[in-house]
Ligand SMILES: Cc1cc2nc3c(=O)[nH]c(=O)nc-3n(C[C@H](O)[C@H](O)[C@H](O)COP(=O)(O)O)c2cc1C
């Protein structure tokens with residue numbers, strides 16, 4: 127089989143490993159889901175939305191093909207995987223080695239009026255060449271998949287999703303469809319392939335790909351949001367059109383989507399502008415900057431450990447005049463992290479995230495940040511270099527997954543006292559501290575940076591009084607005081623149900639804080655209140 131032979135004869139060891147892993151996933155998926163090859167029954171007549179071409183076999187797996195480079199790679203891997211799968215079960219398959227192996231897999235293409243004509247024609251020609259059983263679906267993805275699954279049982283769908291794609295966040299090689307989507311298994315055999323791997327495969331196998339890639343397109347969406355990648359522009363031709371080099375010459379695969387329009391919402395943009403411009407804010411005007419803190423950790427939610435970092439961070443933020451308005455602890459789950467960040471990044475000036483940073487399966491914070499901003503994670507070579515100095519070459523696989531950072535929005539915050547820079551994505555800062563002393567170091571560095579994201583304002587000053595009066599006895603006087611001192615935060619907490627009661631006065635003006643405390647003391651007989659330190 128020509129694909130298998132081309133890869134096995136290639137000297138590219140990395141490509142061979144990628145190929146073996148991908149075809150292994152494909153073979154397992156065939157074994158899991160392709161139960162039999164039964165003829166279609168009359169009940170499987172296509173609905174108005176699905177036009178069927180050349181359908182012959184009935185399987186529980188389908189291939190989502192759109193003529194793009196990633197799905198073209200997948201097509202040939204599926205052909206190779208089918209051959210390897212057949213080879214094991216049927217020795218007569220050996221004679222397929224030299225012919226063009228057809229893979230009779232059900233193939234779905236979501237056709238759209240905004241697709242490039244070159245993509246459409248390449249898709250149809252390829253389907254004919256390889257005798258794919260093509261279903262053309264003219265609905266949106268979700269409704270189309272619903273219609274498809276209603277019409278024919280479909281347990282699994284192969285996709286050419288790769289780890290850097292915006293939609294890949296949180297996915298694995300086998301990922302169930304998302305909540306709210308019809309139920310099927312998404313099978314992503316090339317999830318861990320890089321841009322370079324994709325081109326190494328297509329060129330090594332000498333297979334055809336869509337002509338747009340030779341005209342400087344590096345990732346293809348719709349005609350409305352896709353242009354050639356300007357990084358491949360090689361000047362102007364005599365007829366004043368720009369000339370572009372082919373996609374495989376793009377040196378930095380992280381910039382694969384540079385020709386695609388960004389999907390970041392205006393909310394994010396304004397948050398970004400704010401966070402980038404904070405250093406210019408007048409400290410007096412900026413007296414109401416707010417922060418929220420998000421801890422990521424099942425260990426906190428299970429009560430395995432107590433969270434001391436949040437309390438320490440609140441104190442640090444108050445010491446530079448910032449108000450902490452929201453604290454949350456969420457599970458080590460990408461969607462939980464993303465949802466929380468999504469909410470906070472648009473309401474607060476800065477979001478601080480800790481926990482869930484590292485190489486473990488539970489370390490999902492950075493992926494959660496990417497998902498919240500709707501961007502993909504992509505290998506960051508600079509960050510990888512720092513990690514290599516720290517941990518040597520002990521990373522898992524070909525790449526250090528810790529070096530996958532949200533693309534296009536990540537700023538690395540360097541400080542000479544830190545072995546690895548901190549990660550800032552617009553107004554979200556990811557702290558890798560795992561205890562209070564590490565947090566203190568990172569905080570000191572953050573504040574010390576010439577381009578610190580934190581403007582230092584008048585600090586919050588606090589005074590804490592303890593009283594032997596019960597909450598019932600003190601309640602009315604404290605409540606009245608709030609109207610007289612609206613600029614002072616008056617918080618109460620009890621050491622126990624029977625006392626003592628601690629009243630805290632917190633504000634930016636020392637005199638006002640003192641006056642509020644004195645006023646309350648005077649409402650009761652002398653000696654009823656004593657000053658205490660905060661915890
Ligand atoms: C076969 C197939 C299955 C999909 N399954 C899901 C899914 O389970 N969850 C989801 O959020 N999106 C799903 N999508 C949508 C994709 O994640 C993504 O939105 C789509 O590839 C379009 O990308 P674009 O928005 O960048 O154009 C699916 C798409 C296809 C073609």
Ligand SMILES: Nc1ncnc2c1ncn2[C@@H]1O[C@H](COP(=O)(O)OP(=O)(O)OP(=O)(O)O)[C@@H](O)[C@H]1O
Nearest residue numbers: 190191192194195196197235236285286287345346
């Ligand atoms: N219109 C579509 N019809 C069928 N499958 C699709 C469609 N759009 C996306 N897919 C599936 O989603 C995968 C990821 O899409 P994506 O656009 O990232 O990759 P691609 O189109 O193969 O390559 P490129 O990144 O160069 O555009 C595809 O490989 C394909 O499996």
Ligand SMILES: [Mg+2]
Nearest residue numbers: 194345346347
């Ligand atoms: Mg595409």
